[in-house]
Amino acid sequence: MDFQDYFPVWKKLTPAQQERMLGRLTSRKVNKGTDIHGDTLNCTGLLLVKTGQLRAYILSDEGREITIYRLFERDMCLFSASCMMSSIQFEVCVQAEKDTEFWVIPADTYKSIMEESAPLANYTNELMASRFSDVMWLIEQIMWKSLDKRVAAFLLEEAAIEGKPEIKVTHETIANHLGSHREVITRMLRYFQSEGMVKLSRGMVTILDEKRLRDLQK
Numbered sequence: 001m002d003f004q005d006y007f008p009v010w011k012k013l014t015p016a017q018q019e020r021m022l023g024r025l026t027s028r029k030v031n032k033g034t035d036i037h038g039d040t041l042n043c044t045g046l047l048l049v050k051t052g053q054l055r056a057y058i059l060s061d062e063g064r065e066i067t068i069y070r071l072f073e074r075d076m077c078l079f080s081a082s083c084m085m086s087s088i089q090f091e092v093c094v095q096a097e098k099d100t101e102f103w104v105i106p107a108d109t110y111k112s113i114m115e116e117s118a119p120l121a122n123y124t125n126e127l128m129a130s131r132f133s134d135v136m137w138l139i140e141q142i143m144w145k146s147l148d149k150r151v152a153a154f155l156l157e158e159a160a161i162e163g164k165p166e167i168k169v170t171h172e173t174i175a176n177h178l179g180s181h182r183e184v185i186t187r188m189l190r191y192f193q194s195e196g197m198v199k200l201s202r203g204m205v206t207i208l209d210e211k212r213l214r215d216l217q218k
Contacts, residue, residue: 195212
C-alpha cells in the first residue's frame with residue numbers, strides 16, 4: 001500500500017494539498033537500533049510508520065533514558081517535528097526498535113497545509129492530545145507505581161507485542177525503557193526468577209507465570 005492508504009485524513013485534503021505533500025514526501029528504511037531523531041537543532045519532520053516499530057524517549061542530563069511511547073504500523077510521531085510547535089520545551093529522541101520503514105513529511109510542508117486544512121488541524125490536535133496523555137500516564141506510573149509493578153507490566157507488554165512468552169531483551173534495554181539503572185533491573189529480574197515468574201538467559205527473559213505477573217502489576 002502507498003502513503004495515501006496510511007495517512008488518516010488523506011481524502012479530506014484538497015488535490016493541491018495532496019500534491020504538495022507527496023512532492024515533499026520521502027521514505028526511509030532503517031535497521032533496528034538506528035537513531036532517527038534526537039538533536040534539538042534538528043527538525044526531522046513528521047514520521048508515519050509503514051512497517052516496524054519505533055520508540056520515542058527522553059534523555060536526562062545524566063544520560064538516563066525513559067520511553068514515553070512506542071510507534072507501530074500507521075502510527076505518526078509529531079514530536080520529531082517539534083520545531084513547528086513552540087510549546088514543546090523538551091527534547092524527544094526516536095529510535096528504531098525493529099527494522100522499520102517509514103515516511104517523513106517535512107515540518108514546514110505539514111505546517112503550511114495544516115494552516116489551510118481544518119481536518120488536518122483537528123487530526124493533529126487529537127494526536128497531540130493523545131501523545132500528551134501517554135506522557136501523563138507515564139508520569140503517573142513513575143510517581144505512584146513501584147518498580148516491580150512497572151517491570152511486570154513491561155514484560156507483559158513485550159510478550160503481547162511479540163505474541164510469545166520468550167522476550168529477546170537485555171537488562172539495559174529494560175532499564176532504558178523504564179528510566180532505571182541496569183543493576184536495579186537485574187536485581188528485580190533475579191527476584192522474579194527466584195519466585196518462579198520468569199526464567200533468565202543471555203539476552204532473553206521467558207515468562208513462566210503470566211498470572212502472577214498480572215497480579216503483581218495491579
